[in-house]
Amino acid sequence: MRIQTTLGAAIAAILLTGATQAAPPRLDRIVTRDMAAAPAAGAGAQRFVVKTSATAANGRAALGGALNTSVRRAGLASAVRATTTAAARPAATARVLRSMGAPGWHVVQTSRALSESEKASFIRELSAEPGVLKVEADRLYQRADVARSTQVVRAAAPNDPAYATLQWNFNNATGGVRAEQGWDISTGEGVIVAVIDTGIVQNHADLAVNVLPGYDMISDKLISRRDTDERVAGGWDVGDWVEANYCTALGAQPHPAEASSWHGSHVAGTIAQQTNNGVGLAGLAHNAKVVPVRVLGSCGGYGSDIADGMLWAAGAQVDGLPLNPNPAEVINMSLGSGAPSSCPTVYQDAINAVNNLGSIIVVAAGNSNADASTYTMGSCSGVIAVGATRVTGGKASYSSWGTRVDLSAPGGGGSVDGDPNGYIFQAINAGTTRPTTEYVIGGYTGTSMASPHVAAAVAMVQSVVDTPLNWSQMRTLLRSTARQFPVSIPGSTPMGTGILDLATLLTTATQPPCTENCAPPATVLQNKVELRNLSNGAEDALFSFQAQAGATLTFMTYNGTGNVSMYVAAGRVPTTTDRDGFSTRAASNTETVRFTAPVAGTYYVRLTGTYAGMTLVARQ
Structure with a gap:
């Protein structure tokens, strides 16, 4: 019951096994359902991000005139007749859709999709305009999951019924993160983690108590599945399903239908699932709070929305939106490009601003089994990049690698390690399109699943240290306290310094500074x-x-x-x-x-x- 598909290079087989509830919040009846794979990401040919030397209203006004001349010089102002190899194309126009949270950046939209040659001409001409510093295509990015599946536990283990049997990633001596020993020191109390993803289902059966309202940043109703292009408060996941070939309107290749993933709820569950409540499973930083920032929907999410989501999550002002009343100290981003791609300048500007605000960004290294530094987000600086390991402590076959990976955490090896030991489990909604009142325990694999382990660990550290660490200090602490891999990792595919070890991390973080005879x-x-x-x-x-x-x-x-x-x-x-x-x-x-x-x-x-x-x- 394994379906082979592609999402760029990011999504492979999908298999889901879980336990539904008859009425919330029970999660106790076993069900199985199949899901198809997401379509390949489009290039977002109708949208661009443009950085100007002037900011806000002045930059937007000046850009409006520059767009008109750029369209004309690029040869887009006149209709193109049909040829034997190409359909007729109407004249194109361009407008400023909105200003972004990153200073000087704006989103530009053309009236129709541009061909690759037209897009290159438009970018070249607009880049030559006075006051224009940078022009980039506003690409679609995707969630970073790979596959879906349908020990002896200490006395301190939580009473969540599926914890002992399913959550090897927390308690397995070889491949786990030593969660129970870590909980003796911290559970993340008082820290807010933003999950930049598909959102979280509102009133989630085993997560709602730890969720603060966020924001839905998606500015295209085809992607959001809402009635308008407007952004809305909440950050609630209303589904990211697609009908067959739905995403071709956004530049994707033909593709099959896909059910909703509830990816953001799964990621958020690993961070802060309600724990010791006798329901479902546990979360690592289960006394922390999560803020959903919805940037991914049907077909993925635009980079401009993702960049704004980072800034809003950290407490920065984003044009047209209220300030986030609950700025996040930690931001998890389990998303990226499905094909090689350098870090967009708009991303790097946003990351730099987030770091200056004191927030720490944790990212998935990617699922392409390739050098993470050649993909987004691994090619960005100022973030903590996480690879994925198996229950054996070895490299997950799909995980990207390289010197840019800081450390690794459980992501699941898939069917090679069996079920449940091949998957990371959390509670997700049972709906195939929009949310229902039923929930399942869903097993996923991917660096998407590894990254939230580290985001939760960062929250647990910040909860107990006297002075919060910045991203560089936290990265050093995580790297220096990671448990060495129990199996050999080839020198050609390095996966960071080791596997996240909460006990060592938190013990080290809370020790008084060494002043003499230091080891x-x-x-x-x-x-x-x-x-x-x-x-x-x-x-x-x-x-x-x-x-x-x-x-x-x-x-x-x-x-x-x-x-x-x-x-x-x-x-x-x-x-x-x-x-x-x-x-x-x-x-x-x-x-x-x-x-x-x-x-x-x-x-x-x-x-x-x-x-x-x-x-x-x-x-x-």
Whole structure:
């Protein structure tokens, strides 16, 4: 029951399994339904974004005259007769649709779709106008999901009935993010996260308590499925379904019908699903609040609406809209281009403004199994880019990669890991077009699913630190506390520094600053879980392990190349002279330290030397 389709390179197979409710808020009856894939994104040939040297009304007025001369010089002011290879085309005009939130930027619309040659001529002529600094096509972007699917848990685990069986991404020792240990420190209370996506279904059965009203930024009724092109308050997801070939009017290739995805609700659920309410599943930062900013609908979403959505979410003024009464400290963007594309200038201007306002943007690296720096959003600077891993801790086959990826988080490996371990589950609406009163537990895969894990982690950090971190400080903290991959990641497809580890992240974030005898952050070891492909950096590597009393405890290194030495101590960071055990075999990566009668508490392991491709494991 797997349907192979394409959305640029962004969307592959889709399979959904879930549990419906007879009446909200129950989520307990199993159902299965299929969904088709979204159509390929169009180029948005009728809309452009233009940056002028003047801002607001002055820039808009000057641009109006420039458009008329540019249309004329580009040869668009006269009708074109039909030829044997092309249909007749009427004369075209252009107008300023609106000013944008990013200073100096405006949205321009032509009266008809332009051919590629016409578009190039129009951009060239308009770019040459006095006062015009930049002209770009207003492209359509897409959500970044890939596939849809239909352990022992600590006493502190939430009572949400599907948590233990479905949410491996929170609690699995190998592939999860160690959520329960993180919840001992923070649940994100007091922090607002904006989800720039398809919106959230209003009065969602297992999320509504944590949702603050946002805004629907979509300015084209074909995309929004509303009655007018006007933007409206709320940010509610009214569906993003498409009939067969619906999106061809926006420049897409012919495509099949597609049911509504409820993508934004799924993403928001990972961040802040209601938890310990005896319903459905859990959310990571479940005491945070989410603000839906709807920018994606049927056929995707225009970059101009997305850029305005970023700015509005962070509290900036956007022309014609009220200020956001709940500015977000964190913004999640699980969307991007389906084909190679550099960061649009209008995006980068918006990102820079958001960072200056103190908000942190977390983005999906993309699902093209390609270098993330060659796609939007990975090609943008000033954001935290997240790759996707499987339950095994290895790279998800679809995940984009590269030096631009900062760290990875669970996105699901799909059917290769089975159901449920191949998917990320959250509660979504059961409607195939518009929302209904029924809900399902839907399993998705994609970097769309990985990104909100990190956005939630950022919220959890900001909730407990004395002074909020900026994006650069947060990026450094996330990278330095990520758990090393338990399986080898090829050097040709780097996925950041490791997998998000909430326990290490939050412990490090809340520790007093070190002033003397400082050691690098400790990577947490799980019992019998190998950390593979270790290589030394500029500093010694430090690891920690929570031991029980009495049972034999062993630390071992092996494999790889080089020469490593191991020093171990209970309750303190070991040195070459202050240690409880050590192993320093000459010219070897094979070292073992064993304690036959360990004490209960934290043991620290320091590795020194030169080594690569090595494995470390703790066993008790």
